[in-house]
Amino acid sequence: MQLLPYPESYPIQVKLDWVEFSCLCNQYVTFRVSELRNILENLESFSSRNIAEEDADVENEIQKILEQYKQRSEILADSYPFEFEEDSQCFILKSESVENLTIDQHIYLYCLYFSHVSDSRLFSGLEAPTNRHRDLLQIAATIAMAGYSDGHSISFGWPRPDHSSFYNSLCRTIDLIGEGQVKSFQDINLYLQSRPHKDAGIDVISWSSPNPNDRMPGNKIIYFSQVASGNNWRSKPVKGDIEAIQNYWLSQRLYRIIDAIIIPFDVESDDESLKRDFISLIADEFGVFLYRLRVPAYFKKGISLLENKPELLIERADEINSISQYVIQITENLQQDAA
Numbered sequence: 492m493q494l495l496p497y498p499e500s501y502p503i504q505v506k507l508d509w510v511e512f513s514c515l516c517n518q519y520v521t522f523r524v525s526e527l528r529n530i531l532e533n534l535e536s537f538s539s540r541n542i543a544e545e546d547a548d549v550e551n552e553i554q555k556i557l558e559q560y561k562q563r564s565e566i567l568a569d570s571y572p573f574e575f576e577e578d579s580q581c582f583i584l585k586s587e588s589v590e591n592l593t594i595d596q597h598i599y600l601y602c603l604y605f606s607h608v609s610d611s612r613l614f615s616g617l618e619a620p621t622n623r624h625r626d627l628l629q630i631a632a633t634i635a636m637a638g639y640s641d642g643h644s645i646s647f648g649w650p651r652p653d654h655s656s657f658y659n660s661l662c663r664t665i666d667l668i669g670e671g672q673v674k675s676f677q678d679i680n681l682y683l684q685s686r687p688h689k690d691a692g693i694d695v696i697s698w699s700s701p702n703p704n705d706r707m708p709g710n711k712i713i714y715f716s717q718v719a720s721g722n723n724w725r726s727k728p729v730k731g732d733i734e735a736i737q738n739y740w741l742s743q744r745l746y747r748i749i750d751a752i753i754i755p756f757d758v759e760s761d762d763e764s765l766k767r768d769f770i771s772l773i774a775d776e777f778g779v780f781l782y783r784l785r786v787p788a789y790f791k792k793g794i795s796l797l798e799n800k801p802e803l804l805i806e807r808a809d810e811i812n813s814i815s816q817y818v819i820q821i822t823e824n825l826q827q828d829a830a
Contacts, residue, residue: 492821492828493615497530501612502759506552507559509613510582511573511603515822516829520584524553555761563784570787572596589822595791597815598631602755602783604821609722616828625720627814630807631790632718632753633695635781637805638792639751640714642699643667646806648718649689657688661740667804668698670708672743680739691740692732694718695753709746714779716751724754728777750778757783 494512498505514522531549557575560582564571572585572592586592589600605628607613608620629648637644645664646652655663658676665671676684695716702710715736717729729750737744758773760766774780781789797808 492617492824494825494829495613495615497527497534498612499534499536503555503559503761504757504759505612507556507563508603508606508757510556510560512607512613512825514573514582514584515589515600516825518826518830520588522582524580524582527553527556566784567599567787569593570595570599570791572599589819593791594794594811594815595787597818598635598787598790599783600818600822601627601631601814602786604818605720605755606757606783620720624817627817628720628753628755629694629718630810631786631814632716632781633807634793634797634805634811635753635786635789636695636697636714636716636751636793637796637803638789638794639779639781640697640699640712641792641796642697642712643804644695644697644793644806645804646694647696648694652807657691658740661736664696665741665745668696668711668713668745669706670711670743671741671745673740674742678742683739691736692717692727692729693736695751712749713745713747714749714751716753716779717777718753720755724752724756727752730776730778751781752777752779753781753786755783755786 494509494516498509510522510527513526514520528549531552532545560573560575564574570593573582574585575582584592585596589597592600605620605624608617608624611617629646633644633646645667647660647664649657651660653660658673658679662673665673693715695718696714697716698711698713700711715729715733717727717732719727729752733748733750737748758766758770760769770780793805794808794811796803797805
């Protein structure tokens with residue numbers, strides 16, 4: 492697992508990812524701006540016969556990275572595991588080791604690593620992620636959607652922790668939500684009865700109620716979410732899956748379902764206006780859009796709910812340490828290969 496040279500031809504978000512990885516590669520988990528400056532000065536794209544022009548281009552590149560760092564730091568707040576020391580002009584980890592970071596900071600690092608494990612632009616010699624590694628995002632997403640919805644959150648995606656069938660799991664979930672009605676199995680479309688169904692495209696189901704004592708329909712905010720760890724996430728809008736469940740599996744529809752998607756990636760563009768418009772289109776197509784700059788903070792809120800609202804059903808909370816273990820192991824491998 493070798494970090495490749497500086498990704499000069501990629502968007503600024505990927506360049507900051509590279510800086511973060513450079514920090515993680517170092518046994519002291521630091522990366523100096525002076526090191527970055529030396530790297531840039533030796534790149535052909537920054538070379539010029541005009542020394543002043545070359546210096547200006549290098550400093551402009553560094554400034555763009557620092558601006559992107561500031562954006563991530565402001566959005567993620569305490570959930571961002573890196574900081575920039577002005578005095579030493581150094582990127583550092585917020586703790587002396589990855590092991591001592593908070594769990595929400597581990598979630599950020601998990602998302603960072605998983606953004607670059609498939610068709611990586613930043614690494615060579617990567618092993619393909621296993622289904623177990625991908626399932627860690629399912630765990631994180633279940634907790635994060637509890638935080639986002641301020642309510643219950645069920646890990647509905649296949650394979651489910653209890654190994655239940657799709658139909659039985661749907662019946663259980665609708666019963667827990669307390670509104671809607673699943674058709675009896677014999678009333679389901681015969682073709683659908685004959686087909687194997689894992690999760691029908693739904694990975695996390697979350698809901699909250701402003702007044703838990705009001706058990707009548709039309710009082711809950713309900714989310715059906717897709718969790719997508721691969722680069723093909725744009726092909727996975729969940730709207731159609733929601734409509735199929737409403738039409739073919741329920742005899743009494745849920746009055747409203749909000750669609751959502753959770754991904755480990757950042758949104759990449761050197762143009763902030765273009766990036767904003769892109770996210771606007773994504774939100775229109777996919778609904779609630781939790782990406783790398785949002786997942787850790789909502790995960791942190793979900794963890795807080797586990798402590799402060801124990802009456803909530805938030806599944807897979809007992810598995811969150813496996814995410815930390817994965818992050819620690821990958822970081823150790825990265826540092827060993829960089830030594």
